[in-house]
Amino acid sequence: xxxxxxxxxxxxxxxxxxxxxxxxxxxxxxxxxxxxxxxxxxxxxxxxxxxxxxxxxxxxxxxxxxxxxxxxxxxxxxxxxxxxxxxxxxxxxxxxxxxxxxxxxxxxxxxxxxxxxxxxxxxxxxxxxxxxxxxxxxxxxxxxxxxxxxxxxxxxxxxxxxxxxxxxxxxxxxxxxxxxxxxxxxxxxxxxxxxxxxxxxxxxxxxxxxxxxxxxxxxxxxxxxxxxxxxxxxxxxxxxxxxxxxxxxxxxxxxxxxxxxxxxxxxxxxxxxxxxxxxxxxxxxxxxxxxxxxxxxxxxxxxxxxxxxxxxxxxxxxxxxxxxxxxxxxxxxxxxxxxxxxx
Amino acid sequence: xxxxxxxxxxxxxxxxxxxxxxxxxxxxxxxxxxxxxxxxxxxxxxxxxxxxxxxxxxxxxxxxxxxxxxxxxxxxxxxxxxxxxxxxxxxxxxxxxxxxxxxxxxxxxxxxxxxxxxxxxxxxxxxxxxxxxxxxxxxxxxxxxxxxxxxxxxxxxxxxxxxxxxxxxxxxxxxxxxxxxxxxxxxxxxxxxxxxxxxxxxxxxxxxxxxxxxxxxxxxxxxxxxxxxxxxxxxxxxxxxxxxxxxxxxxxxxxxxxxxxxxxxxxxxxxxxxxxxxxxxxxxxxxxxxxxxxxxxxxxxxxxxxxxxxxxxxxxxxxxxxxxxxxxxxxxxxxxxxxxxxxxxxxxxxxxxxxxxxxxxxxxxxxxxxxxxxxxxxxxxxxxxxxxxxxxxxxxxxxxxxxxxxxxxxxxxxxxxxxxxxxxxxxxxxxxxxxxxxxxxxxxxxxxxxxxxxxxxxxxxxxxxxxxxxxxxxxxxxxxxxxxxxxxxxxxxxxxxxxxxxxxxxxxxxxxxxxxxxxxxxxxxxxxxxxxxxxxxxxxxxxxxxxxxxxxxxxxxxxxxxxxxxxx
Numbered sequence: 055x056x057x058x059x060x061x062x063x064x065x066x067x068x069x070x071x072x073x074x075x076x077x078x079x080x081x082x083x084x085x086x087x088x089x090x091x092x093x094x095x096x097x098x099x100x101x102x103x104x105x106x107x108x109x110x111x112x113x114x115x116x117x118x119x120x121x122x123x124x125x126x127x128x129x130x131x132x133x134x135x136x137x138x139x140x141x142x143x144x145x146x147x148x149x150x151x152x153x154x155x156x157x158x159x160x161x162x163x164x165x166x167x168x169x170x171x172x173x174x175x176x177x178x179x180x181x182x183x184x185x186x187x188x189x190x191x192x193x194x195x196x197x198x199x200x201x202x203x204x205x206x207x208x209x210x211x212x213x214x215x216x217x218x219x220x221x222x223x224x225x226x227x228x229x230x231x232x233x234x235x236x237x238x239x240x241x242x243x244x245x246x247x248x249x250x251x252x253x254x255x256x257x258x259x260x261x262x263x264x265x266x267x268x269x270x271x272x273x274x275x276x277x278x279x280x281x282x283x284x285x286x287x288x289x290x291x292x293x294x295x296x297x298x299x300x301x302x303x304x305x306x307x308x309x310x311x312x313x314x315x316x317x318x319x320x321x322x323x324x325x326x327x328x329x330x331x332x333x334x335x336x337x338x339x340x341x342x343x344x345x346x347x348x349x350x351x352x353x354x355x356x357x358x359x360x361x362x363x364x365x366x367x368x369x370x371x372x373x374x375x376x377x378x379x380x381x382x383x384x385x386x387x388x389x390x391x392x393x394x395x396x397x
Numbered sequence: 398x399x400x401x402x403x404x405x406x407x408x409x410x411x412x413x414x415x416x417x418x419x420x421x422x423x424x425x426x427x428x429x430x431x432x433x434x435x436x437x438x439x440x441x442x443x444x445x446x447x448x449x450x451x452x453x454x455x456x457x458x459x460x461x462x463x464x465x466x467x468x469x470x471x472x473x474x475x476x477x478x479x480x481x482x483x484x485x486x487x488x489x490x491x492x493x494x495x496x497x498x499x500x501x502x503x504x505x506x507x508x509x510x511x512x513x514x515x516x517x518x519x520x521x522x523x524x525x526x527x528x529x530x531x532x533x534x535x536x537x538x539x540x541x542x543x544x545x546x547x548x549x550x551x552x553x554x555x556x557x558x559x560x561x562x563x564x565x566x567x568x569x570x571x572x573x574x575x576x577x578x579x580x581x582x583x584x585x586x587x588x589x590x591x592x593x594x595x596x597x598x599x600x601x602x603x604x605x606x607x608x609x610x611x612x613x614x615x616x617x618x619x620x621x622x623x624x625x626x627x628x629x630x631x632x633x634x635x636x637x638x639x640x641x642x643x644x645x646x647x648x649x650x651x652x653x654x655x656x657x658x659x660x661x662x663x664x665x666x667x668x669x670x671x672x673x674x675x676x677x678x679x680x681x682x683x684x685x686x687x688x689x690x691x692x693x694x695x696x697x698x699x700x701x702x703x704x705x706x707x708x709x710x711x712x713x714x715x716x717x718x719x720x721x722x723x724x725x726x727x728x729x730x731x732x733x734x735x736x737x738x739x740x741x742x743x744x745x746x747x748x749x750x751x752x753x754x755x756x757x758x759x760x761x762x763x764x765x766x767x768x769x770x771x772x773x774x775x776x777x778x779x780x781x782x783x784x785x786x787x788x789x790x791x792x793x794x795x796x797x798x799x800x801x802x803x804x805x806x807x808x809x810x811x812x813x814x815x816x817x818x819x820x821x822x823x824x825x826x827x828x829x830x831x832x833x834x835x836x837x838x839x840x841x842x843x844x845x846x847x848x849x850x851x852x853x854x855x856x857x858x859x860x861x862x863x864x865x866x867x868x869x870x871x872x873x874x875x876x877x878x879x880x881x882x883x884x885x886x887x888x889x890x891x892x893x894x895x896x897x898x899x900x901x902x903x904x905x906x907x908x909x910x911x912x913x914x915x916x917x918x919x920x921x922x923x924x925x926x927x928x929x930x931x932x933x934x935x936x937x938x939x940x941x942x943x944x945x946x947x948x949x950x951x952x953x954x955x956x957x958x959x960x961x962x963x964x965x
Contacts, residue, residue, distance in 0.1 A: 132819055135744060
């Protein structure tokens with residue numbers, strides 16, 4: 055396959071080969087999705103991390119509730135000259151020399167403040183929403199366009215394939231972060247239509263575009279195999295149009311591939327967004343994201359390490375949980391693991 | 398042994414005290430205390446300074462260019478001042494004495510005609526550029542022409558706006574500046590102005606008018622700056638990484654002995670690293686010797702500095718104003734009430750905390766050390782008490798600008814980004830719909846100086862070019878509004894400011910005290926109209942390693958005076 059030796063990707067392409075083996079034996083009465091679910095249920099580690107990710111997602115979705123009813127402060131609300139009670143004593147949220155208060159373990163400033171006097175816990179949850187939102191939108195963009203170009207290239211082959219593959223090669227040739235920074239900065243400054251300034255769509259589109267080859271090329275390889283199968287020949291014999299063959303016959307057969315790609319791309323998208331935001335080319339202040347929080351916290355490391363540690367831990371937990379769950383999902387959807395199920 | 402030592406100690410201390418006092422008295426009172434100048438809070442006699450060695454200075458921002466014909470940032474002016482001496486220069490002293498003009502390459506301070514429009518100077522004899530080429534009077538005319546053509550950032554205001562024929566030369570409508578005549582045989586230089594300009598001697602002291610040889614290419618040479626005349630030569634430039642200021646051989650002897658411009662004791666290697674935290678730590682830990690005063694020391698490092706390097710760290714005050722510009726031609730800040738709302742509600746204490754407590758609160762455009770700084774109470778409340786948010790909200794409501802979208806322009810470097818993040822949040826709090834726009838540090842001022850953008854509001858600052866209020870008022874004169882490299886970011890057009898500042902600007906710097914009250918009135922007027930949102934006057938960090946002698950000069954205009962550096 056074209057992708058098997060491609061440099062720079064961390065997305066497994068073994069899956070595509072495995073999924074081609076449609077003719078594998080299945081226990082009677084069980085469909086492939088039911089079988090996959092049975093496999094996944096037995097993978098306790100994957101389920102645990104899947105649950106952890108859902109918990110993070112839920113907490114982030116509840117950010118407005120936490121901000122309004124518990125912390126009583128918004129994510130961009132600054133309180134530089136205010137005070138907060140710590141151990142019964144009033145303490146400056148930000149000291150006169152600029153050092154923010156650490157975790158109070160109370161409802162306000164539970165995880166401390168940043169150097170602008172904003173509540174780190176509130177920003178952490180809102181930042182998670184931002185990071186996850188960008189991750190999901192970027193993943194949707196990547197999957198949509200990756201599928202589109204992959205199916206077109208693999209199905210039509212020839213000139214179409216040549217053009218699409220070369221374009222994907224060009225994108226692939228750039229280091230993802232470098233390409234992201236270049237696109238992010240130029241879009242934030244110049245902009246195209248709604249993609250300008252500090253809208254969240256800028257990092258979402260940038261991250262989404264960067265990863266298209268990582269999906270497009272494996273899909274193309276898989277479609278190259280599928281288009282030679284008997285059921286496609288049968289569809290052609292029935293006189294179905296190219297569009298119908300691609301979207302009614304080939305696309306459904308890519309379902310399990312897509313399911314496996316989603317967590318992998320999501321994890322990578324969240325990481326890239328954090329990297330770009332850290333470098334100032336992603337989410338623009340005052341919007342919080344885990345990447346911008348780490349960047350903001352760098353200045354206060356010697357006196358307020360929590361400002362870097364807290365978003366860093368959340369980032370690691372979120373990405374690790376998605377990755378481990380994604381691995382479990384891939385194992386579950388991989389027919390070669392049938393032996394374990396049959397036992 | 399122990400007993401003897403204990404008994405002997407007071408006697409030894411007393412003897413040492415008497416000897417020290419005698420030596421200090423001799424040094425301080427004698428005329429031969431130093432071949433160099435010294436003074437100010439930290440400077441002392443440098444006659445006993447050790448010669449030799451290299452001092453490592455670490456800075457967060459690279460100079461815009463080390464070519465004096467282009468460089469205009471503090472990071473460029475600092476070394477250029479010592480490498481490109483003009484006809485006039487400043488005394489090498491700390492504090493106010495450092496603002497005193499002294500003859501540089503001219504034999505004496507230029508003579509000014511009775512009408513204030515003609516300046517006459519004579520070049521010293523026997524001067525040579527660092528490459529050995531003799532200095533001629535015509536080199537001065539060439540230097541001015543070069544600064545106009547490259548062009549240097551201040552050339553439009555300070556040269557083209559003042560010297561007869563300079564505007565035509567800049568526009569390539571003339572081959573020479575008609576207002577400058579020179580005679581290489583006698584060394585006589587005559588400069589004719591279009592109108593009296595009181596700060597023109599200060600203009601002549603700009604490093605950008607430090608002489609370079611005739612024939613130097615008329616283009617910016619940032620990596621290979623031209624030869625100059627001064628105690629230091631700039632060499633070994635690695636763009637955005639480092640350069641070296643090396644002592645000029647033979648400086649201080651023969652014809653190159655210019656009174657008041659001392660030879661250096663050490664060479665200086667300047668390194669650039671954007672991580673100011675690490676930079677400060679490297680000086681505290683003696684890996685580097687000098688911290689760039691133009692960078693802010695993060696508050697999180699202050700406890701460590703106070704415990705490890707308290708005697709090596711000082712806060713220095715220079716004439717600078719940090720302010721928010723309001724575009725007076727665009728909504729919402731074309732409305733005075735909207736501007737008043739910001740000035741009323743802005744919490745300067747909060748902004749000071751964002752810069753490790755390094756801001757001195759204030760509301761007037763002219764900084765406290767400048768002649769003309771008003772002493773009357775601020776028109777919209779005491780800035781030291783924090784802002785009045787409720788009143789600010791009320792003013793926004795009254796202005797009819799509630800809900801207006803505002804873009805806040807900001808640099809990325811700390812604490813400027815943090816200041817503007819706070820400001821954006823504050824604008825939203827009082828009723829505007831504000832968002833922040835971050836621009837890379839190097840391109841920030843050229844970007845907001847592009848008139849087509851009409852930036853609504855954002856960060857601005859000004860460090861004095863020279864100790865005259867007119868230097869600050871160029872930023873709010875309507876004649877300063879330019880299509881590119883505009884410095885009047887708020888596009889302020891006020892006939893009272895224009896006429897009054899022009900009139901006051903004609904008074905020579907040496908006679909500023911006679912019109913101090915008029916400058917005060919004008920500055921009060923600007924504060925009342927809220928044309929700029931001043932949020933404080935910055936103090937700057939002077940941090941050195943244990944290797945360094947503390948007898949350095951911190952110049953009020955250029956900061957570190959390399960020629961005063963020495964190692965213990």
